[in-house]
Amino acid sequence: GIQVEQSxxxxxLQEGANSTLRxxxxxxxxxxxxxxxxxxxxxxxxxxIPSGTKQNGRLSATTVATExxxxxxxxxxxxxxxxxxxxxxxxxxxxxxxIWGAGTKLIIKP
Amino acid sequence: GAVVSQxxxxxxCKSGTSVKIECRSLDFQATTMFWYRxxxxxxxxxxxxxxxxxxxTYEQGVEKDKFLINHASLTLSTLTVTxxxxxxxxxYICSARDWQTDTQYFxxxxxxxxx
Numbered sequence: 001g002i003q004v005e006q007s008x009x010x011x012x013l014q015e016g017a018n019s020t021l022r023x024x025x026x027x028x029x030x031x032x033x034x035x036x037x038x039x040x041x042x043x044x045x046x047x048x049i050p051s052g053t054k055q056n057g058r059l060s061a062t063t064v065a066t067e068x069x070x071x072x073x074x075x076x077x078x079x080x081x082x083x084x085x086x087x088x089x090x091x092x093x094x095x096x097x098x099i100w101g102a103g104t105k106l107i108i109k110p
Numbered sequence: 111g112a113v114v115s116q117x118x119x120x121x122x123c124k125s126g127t128s129v130k131i132e133c134r135s136l137d138f139q140a141t142t143m144f145w146y147r148x149x150x151x152x153x154x155x156x157x158x159x160x161x162x163x164x165x166x167t168y169e170q171g172v173e174k175d176k177f178l179i180n181h182a183s184l185t186l187s188t189l190t191v192t193x194x195x196x197x198x199x200x201x202y203i204c205s206a207r208d209w210q211t212d213t214q215y216f217x218x219x220x221x222x223x224x225x
Contacts, residue, residue, distance in 0.1 A: 031212060041148075041201055043216035086153065088214075097144070098214060100153045 002027045002091040006101035013077055014109050021072040021104045023087030031090035032063055033098065034072050038083045046072070046085075077108045112138050114206050116217030123194055124225055131189045131220045133204030139184040140206035144214065145177070148201045160187050194224040 003026040013019055023032070034046040047054050047061040049070065054061055058078075063070040074081055084105050088098035113136040123129050133143060141162050146154040158174075160166040160181035168174045176198075178190040187206075191198055203219045 033214065035216070041203070041219040041221070043203065043205075043219075045213060045215060048211065048213045097156060097159060102153050 004101040012107045019074045023070040029089040035086045082108045112215045114215045114217040120221045122223045129191045133187045135206040138208045142207040143187040144205045146203045196224045
């Protein structure tokens with residue numbers, strides 16, 4: 001089945017710094033989503049981005065489907081950005097199931 | 111954005127009892143809902159996929175008689191953990207797929223503790 005790898009596994013930054021999180025996947029996908037899981041466990045949809053580039057405030061994401069990777073950019077980090085960021089994909093032959101990466105744990109220090 | 115509610119958010123029960131968790135899509139219809147389990151500091155593990163009006167599809171290693179799933183309407187799915195044991199203690203998360211946007215939205219999760 002499709003494999004999803006996220007890097008780095010952990011990231012510690014000072015408030016105000018910028019960061020780039022990466023998601024590599026092993027096969028063609030027709031769905032890719034980025035999620036933020038806050039310290040209370042709630043998963044929040046950030047982007048639905050099987051291809052192309054999107055921006056939402058300080059966050060943006062780019063997926064290069066032909067090269068099988070996606071990047072999540074966080075600019076001017078705030079302490080509330082702390083949490084785990086997951087990338088999840090669906091292969092073209094899948095039945096709506098999302099395959100999840102292991103996540104990147106981000107800690108923003110004040 | 112779309113909202114998925116999950117109830118209860120936290121439950122503590124005695125070993126041997128059954129616990130029902132509800133998952134509702136509040137402002138969209140979800141023909142497909144998913145149930146996940148998450149262990150501490152790990153990613154989500156898909157337990158089962160439920161389609162409205164049909165039997166759930168369970169992932170390998172998930173006991174269907176222990177984790178009963180019902181998806182009786184386009185906005186409600188339930189997970190019942192039957193005869194719960196301490197090893198069933200975990201964080202259970204549901205999600206609902208909005209077929210119009212092909213996006214999954216997640217409930218806030220249920221933290222189950224079995225004593």
